[in-house]
Amino acid sequence: NAGVTQTPKFQVLKTGQSMTLQCAQDMNHNSMYWYRQDPGMGLRLIYYSASEGTTDKGEVPNGYNVSRLNKREFSLRLESAAPSQTSVYFCASSERGVSYGYTFGSGTRLTVV
Amino acid sequence: SQQGEEDPQALSIQEGENATMNCSYKTSINNLQWYRQNSGRGLVHLILIRSNEREKHSGRLRVTLDTSKKSSSLLITASRAADTASYFCATDSNNDMRFGAGTRLTVKP
Numbered sequence: 390n391a392g393v394t395q396t397p398k399f400q401v402l403k404t405g406q407s408m409t410l411q412c413a414q415d416m417n418h419n420s421m422y423w424y425r426q427d428p429g430m431g432l433r434l435i436y437y438s439a440s441e442g443t444t445d446k447g448e449v450p451n452g453y454n455v456s457r458l459n460k461r462e463f464s465l466r467l468e469s470a471a472p473s474q475t476s477v478y479f480c481a482s483s484e485r486g487v488s489y490g491y492t493f494g495s496g497t498r499l500t501v502v
Numbered sequence: 503s504q505q506g507e508e509d510p511q512a513l514s515i516q517e518g519e520n521a522t523m524n525c526s527y528k529t530s531i532n533n534l535q536w537y538r539q540n541s542g543r544g545l546v547h548l549i550l551i552r553s554n555e556r557e558k559h560s561g562r563l564r565v566t567l568d569t570s571k572k573s574s575s576l577l578i579t580a581s582r583a584a585d586t587a588s589y590f591c592a593t594d595s596n597n598d599m600r601f602g603a604g605t606r607l608t609v610k611p
Contacts, residue, residue, distance in 0.1 A: 393544075431590060431601040432545075479544055490535060490547035
């Protein structure tokens with residue numbers, strides 16, 4: 390099925406641990422995005438990749454790094470997890486950037502204790 | 503910071519009624535999009551309206567855009583229990599898309 394696949398779906402980390410969230414899309418989209426969703430705050434952009442080989446900071450990039458491994462895959466890394474990073478993380482992709490609708494993955498629910 | 507703000511925060515209606523949600527924003531935009539999110543799932547794109555458009559339809563959905571008032575509305579006609587979800591507006595300005603906090607719609611059977 391065409392779409393955006395995120396792994397894992399759930400994760401519990403201890404403060405200071407690191408992990409990588411994986412995202413892959415099979416729609417040949419150029420642009421990919423990582424958002425976090427916190428209660429009452431909507432979605433906030435962490436990082437995005439307008440095209441293969443490029444990445445840029447979004448609204449809340451601190452504490453995160455990203456890698457656009459190839460056109461299909463865009464990973465998000467937490468080097469030293471903090472409780473403030475407890476959130477639901479969504480990956481999205483689009484054909485040509487923000488002027489087109491986004492396709493979202495089903496999310497990763499991360500808890501940092 | 504959020505660009506779009508949805509109103510109301512929560513809405514509860516009976517099946518068959520119409521549901522109207524509003525979105526206000528602060529800066530000029532290229533387009534405005536509406537998304538639906540079912541509990542525990544990702545967002546699903548519903549409709550995009552460009553800044554030079556005033557109204558758009560898609561099935562039971564009707565979206566209006568008033569750039570002079572910096573506002574948009576989403577109307578769902580003849581609502582169904584399956585329409586129960588959170589609805590988000592997202593504004594695109596200068597290649598930066600921002601989401602509001604959403605309206606939680608409950609449709610009672």
